[in-house]
Amino acid sequence: MLKQAFKKGCLSNGLRYILYPVKDTSLVCVNMFYFVGSRDEEPDKTGFAHLFEHLMFAGSEQAPSFDNEVESAGGVNNAFTTQDYTDYFIELPADNVELALWLESDRMRHLNINEKSLNIQKNVVIEEFKETHLNQPYGDLFHILSDLCYTKHPYRWPTIGLSPEHIEKATIEDVQRFYDKWYQPNNAILAISGKFNENIEDLIKQYFENIPSNLINERNYTLEPPIEHQIKKIVKRDVPLNLIVIAFPMPGRLSPEYSTYDILSDILGNDNSSRLYSSLVKEKKLFISVDASIMGSVDPGLMLITGIVKPSIDVSKAEAALWDELINFNKKPITDRELEKVKNMFLSSLSMDIYDLQKVGFELSFYEALSKAELLFENYDVYRSITKDDIMSLADRILNPDRAFVLNYLKK
Amino acid sequence: MRPNVIIPKEPEIPYVEELLLNNKTKLFTYSTQRTDLVSLYITVPCGYKYAKNPVIGKFAWEMIKAGTNKKNSIQIAEELNYYGASLDISVNPDSVNISLVTLKDFFLPALDLLFELLTDANYPKKELLLQKQETMGILKIENKKVESIANKNFYKLLFGANHPYGRYIKYSDIFLTQRMNLLNFSKKYFDFSQSLWGLAGNYDDQIIRSVTEHFSLLPNLNIEDQTIISKEPAKKSLHINKKSSLQTAIKMGSQIKSLREKDYPYFLIGQTIFGGYFGSRLNKNIREEKGLTYGIFSRTNHFKYQSVWSISAEVKADQANYAINEIRTEYEKFINEPINDEELNRVRNYMMGTSLFAFDGAFNIIKNQLKMSDLGVSVDSYYKNLFYVIKNANEMEIREKFAEYVPWGKMVIVTAGNVETK
Numbered sequence: 001m002l003k004q005a006f007k008k009g010c011l012s013n014g015l016r017y018i019l020y021p022v023k024d025t026s027l028v029c030v031n032m033f034y035f036v037g038s039r040d041e042e043p044d045k046t047g048f049a050h051l052f053e054h055l056m057f058a059g060s061e062q063a064p065s066f067d068n069e070v071e072s073a074g075g076v077n078n079a080f081t082t083q084d085y086t087d088y089f090i091e092l093p094a095d096n097v098e099l100a101l102w103l104e105s106d107r108m109r110h111l112n113i114n115e116k117s118l119n120i121q122k123n124v125v126i127e128e129f130k131e132t133h134l135n136q137p138y139g140d141l142f143h144i145l146s147d148l149c150y151t152k153h154p155y156r157w158p159t160i161g162l163s164p165e166h167i168e169k170a171t172i173e174d175v176q177r178f179y180d181k182w183y184q185p186n187n188a189i190l191a192i193s194g195k196f197n198e199n200i201e202d203l204i205k206q207y208f209e210n211i212p213s214n215l216i217n218e219r220n221y222t223l224e225p226p227i228e229h230q231i232k233k234i235v236k237r238d239v240p241l242n243l244i245v246i247a248f249p250m251p252g253r254l255s256p257e258y259s260t261y262d263i264l265s266d267i268l269g270n271d272n273s274s275r276l277y278s279s280l281v282k283e284k285k286l287f288i289s290v291d292a293s294i295m296g297s298v299d300p301g302l303m304l305i306t307g308i309v310k311p312s313i314d315v316s317k318a319e320a321a322l323w324d325e326l327i328n329f330n331k332k333p334i335t336d337r338e339l340e341k342v343k344n345m346f347l348s349s350l351s352m353d354i355y356d357l358q359k360v361g362f363e364l365s366f367y368e369a370l371s372k373a374e375l376l377f378e379n380y381d382v383y384r385s386i387t388k389d390d391i392m393s394l395a396d397r398i399l400n401p402d403r404a405f406v407l408n409y410l411k412k
Numbered sequence: 413m414r415p416n417v418i419i420p421k422e423p424e425i426p427y428v429e430e431l432l433l434n435n436k437t438k439l440f441t442y443s444t445q446r447t448d449l450v451s452l453y454i455t456v457p458c459g460y461k462y463a464k465n466p467v468i469g470k471f472a473w474e475m476i477k478a479g480t481n482k483k484n485s486i487q488i489a490e491e492l493n494y495y496g497a498s499l500d501i502s503v504n505p506d507s508v509n510i511s512l513v514t515l516k517d518f519f520l521p522a523l524d525l526l527f528e529l530l531t532d533a534n535y536p537k538k539e540l541l542l543q544k545q546e547t548m549g550i551l552k553i554e555n556k557k558v559e560s561i562a563n564k565n566f567y568k569l570l571f572g573a574n575h576p577y578g579r580y581i582k583y584s585d586i587f588l589t590q591r592m593n594l595l596n597f598s599k600k601y602f603d604f605s606q607s608l609w610g611l612a613g614n615y616d617d618q619i620i621r622s623v624t625e626h627f628s629l630l631p632n633l634n635i636e637d638q639t640i641i642s643k644e645p646a647k648k649s650l651h652i653n654k655k656s657s658l659q660t661a662i663k664m665g666s667q668i669k670s671l672r673e674k675d676y677p678y679f680l681i682g683q684t685i686f687g688g689y690f691g692s693r694l695n696k697n698i699r700e701e702k703g704l705t706y707g708i709f710s711r712t713n714h715f716k717y718q719s720v721w722s723i724s725a726e727v728k729a730d731q732a733n734y735a736i737n738e739i740r741t742e743y744e745k746f747i748n749e750p751i752n753d754e755e756l757n758r759v760r761n762y763m764m765g766t767s768l769f770a771f772d773g774a775f776n777i778i779k780n781q782l783k784m785s786d787l788g789v790s791v792d793s794y795y796k797n798l799f800y801v802i803k804n805a806n807e808m809e810i811r812e813k814f815a816e817y818v819p820w821g822k823m824v825i826v827t828a829g830n831v832e833t834k
Contacts, residue, residue, distance in 0.1 A: 074420035074765015123703025240552035273490035348496030
């Protein structure tokens with residue numbers, strides 16, 4: 001069931017496409033993935049990739065109102081930007097798939113770039129910045145964490161940008177340059193998931209084959225040097241509860257060890273039966289919540305342990321207990337059932353993702369951009385092959401206080 | 413060249429199988445081979461309105477995962493995770509919605525576990541303490557957010573502080589909740605006699621049999637539903653000052669007639685044009701033309717005994733008055749000026765096309781079926797009427813019904829932020 005058939009192709013201009021047919025639906029999702037994110041920004045103009053995402057809805061030469069076109073065809077559309085990529089999708093009745101292809105091709109070829117829409121979207125994005133980061137408790141957490149854990153790589157700023165002033169500075173020339181540099185067919189993956197006819201490849205050729213492409217320069221961002229001693233930061237903010245974050249450097253998405261990090265983080269703290277939760281929340285009653293996760297970035301990234309400390313508990317005592325669990329991870333051997341549990345959770349989550357037309361389109365595109373779309377399904381075999389020894393050996397190597405970044409985010 | 417748009421067809425309402433579990437309870441089923449997952453949904457009309465303190469009703473349901481006489485909370489969580497299952501419980505004033513999603517191979521043991529939780533939850537004291545601390549923590553964080561402050565004060569103003577739809581959780585409610593309260597609530601109100609059940613995904617006959625058998629063993633108390641009556645609010649506006657806030661949250665709206673009314677679809681079209689989709693008047697003006705907000709939208713919220721229409725936005729801190737004035741201007745314009753054909757046809761197509769989403773895939777079909785059944789609405793007649801009105805309503809009918817459903821004079825306006833609004 002998990003391995004479902006899909007087809008791939010590539011046009012002469014380098015645009016890759018993926019076709020994922022689904023029988024029992026009357027909808028189709030057209031997903032356009034551009035392999036550009038906030039890591040590709042200039043350090044003095046951060047937040048630009050996300051601002052640009054907003055501008056992609058400002059209309060194009062033949063379709064002055066993108067949203068009106070989609071809505072008139074009975075569909076919805078949206079987009080999101082991360083440090084590594086920007087993803088756009090249109091979900092609509094299958095009969096109108098051609099309209100979605102036309103809209104995507106027109107904004108890939110002739111985006112309507114003008115001062116008025118730039119100025120309005122700067123305001124909108126600044127309000128988004130406030131709503132999601134500046135005017136929320138813990139909203140600047142990732143600003144602080146990124147700055148703490150990265151000194152050289154562009155992951156040192158979050159996708160929303162370092163500050164609203166950077167958004168304010170964006171000029172029309174920046175917009176044009178960014179568009180010309182990154183929004184090229186050979187830097188994009190088109191995925192169509194859902195119901196479509198046999199002529200779909202002809203339509204893709206009709207709308208995209210003639211879009212010229214530019215050379216996309218290979219990225220060569222400076223990687224972070226290995227961490228040699230613990231780096232710790234304490235900040236105080238107007239928040240109700242103290243929070244501790246421990247971040248361990250980890251390899252990028254294509255590393256053979258990536259999946260082992262993922263499973264280790266699941267065993268540590270992905271759910272209410274995980275080791276950290278059972279011990280620190282339920283038994284020792286030091287934290288209100290604790291969880292472990294990986295950032296999932298393309299370049300080397302972070303495995304994060306995040307805990308909200310109970311109000312009556314001293315932060316240093318809570319942190320010491322957290323370290324105690326991490327350092328002594330291997331003293332309690334991983335059981336077969338424990339490993340099977342996280343693998344079942346992975347399978348369940350993957351099954352949910354591939355049931356959703358938009359998610360499966362996005363996931364296939366992402367893996368195709370990284371290496372090959374087939375990885376989405378092959379990953380399950382990779383996860384199944386990971387052994388207890390693999391995880392314990394990794395834990396032994398990395399769960400080390402001298403190789404970690406620590407943030408204490410405290411209430412004033 | 414722009415391809416022709418094919419006007420979205422009226423969606424076919426999918427046939428959902430119904431099985432009678434008893435004389436008042438139905439099991440709705442819809443299968444698919446597209447996935448290895450199976451979902452069970454249960455809606456029980458025994459929400460927190462039955463408790464004087466809403467926390468008692470919420471915790472009694474939510475904490476079934478906290479322990480039974482045989483298993484502690486960690487064992488329960490471990491078992492669910494081993495089955496790759498997610499068990500979500502959400503409690504509203506009238507009902508509780510339970511969903512169990514799991515891999516097909518593990519559905520039967522996961523169902524056994526759910527049955528154990530529903531019949532044998534024992535609310536250990538230490539778990540209650542943890543739950544209180546966690547809820548207190550979440551509440552403290554929410555109370556720092558202007559959006560949450562505006563939202564809860566809106567419902568308080570709209571219904572009254574002690575009304576089930578207006579009563580929000582206070583620190584003292586959490587503090588005062590005792591284990592005995594939860595045990596009493598579960599004994600008295602865990603009544604499945606009028607519950608609604610839905611099964612979706614890749615299930616087989618054995619799974620249906622097992623669901624039926626489990627249901628027959630659940631408490632059948634036949635408690636009488638408590639009808640809720642709402643009055644018009646006495647006070648119409650409120651500002652909560654949050655000096656340090658960078659934005660001001662606006663929440664405004666009114667009580668409206670039920671979606672069971674035959675003319676409701678006319679209002680729904682109007683509300684969509686006004687603020688219910690991305691291309692709406694409000695979003696075009698306040699976000700896309702003036703850049704005052706990241707997003708503004710209007711929506712309906714249907715409690716079992718009262719529907720509500722509201723507008724929400726977080727705007728530049730010093731521009732809340734301006735934004736409210738613009739909302740008023742758009743409102744006046746909407747009810748007084750004809751809607752042009754282009755806009756009306758766009759919204760007709762949008763509403764018809766996006767109706768497909770409710771019928772796309774087994775999980776959506778069954779969730780929608782339960783939601784509508786809980787509100788006492790027949791899916792078939794509601795959607796047939798909706799599709800008819802989408803196709804045939806004229807612009808004047810839409811504006812008239814919109815003005816009738818939401819007269820400006822009924823509007824309750826709440827703001828939370830650092831600038832006093834007038």
